[in-house]
Amino acid sequence: MSSTHDPAPATPRRRLSRAQRNRQLLDAAWRLIRMEGTEALALGRLAEKAGVTKPVVYDHFGTRAGLLAALYREYDANQTSLMTAALQAGEATLASRAAVIASAYVQCVLSQGREIPGVIAALAGSPELDKIKREYETAFMQACREALSPFAPARKIASAGLWAMLGAAEALSYAAATGAISAAQAQDELFETIVAMVARNA
Incomplete structure (x- = not known):
């Protein structure tokens, strides 16, 4: 029973x-x-x-490398989706597009907090993973080139300027993620960097 x-x-x-x-x-x-x-x-x-x-x-x-790659791909997909939607909804002006790029980059890093800098640092330690990172960086810069070129005096953006912009975006975003500066400061400084970069492409 x-x-x-x-x-x-x-x-x-x-x-x-x-x-x-x-x-x-x-x-x-x-x-x-x-x-x-x-x-x-x-x-x-x-x-x-x-x-x-x-x-x-x-x-x-x-492998651990496969996991790191999956995390980075997710981060990049979120960033690309956010920026693409904002560019499509925004005005076709340099100020609008520079603001969208600056905001999308900084906000996407902040959405992952302090995690994404560690993931990116780990990617740089492996040739295979660094290649993945570079491919996504190239795609991001190409999207920025297409969005910003119409406003450059020569109607084109040099690769050196885009790499400089990307370096500034990474440094400012990570500074905001660690609390060294505010998100608003990071976005404002990146906005000014993008506008100046476009103006130099005469």
């Missing part, structure tokens, strides 16, 4: 789809970096934090 103290049968856990599991793992990875730093981002540690077995994590990312 069954006792009234017998435990109730466990409710079966809902199985996540591959996309849902991937989302769960990426969210856990961002949290892990936020709490413990990029150095702690090992696949085994991620499995522990996400409450899954190691093979699940290895199936999704393969």
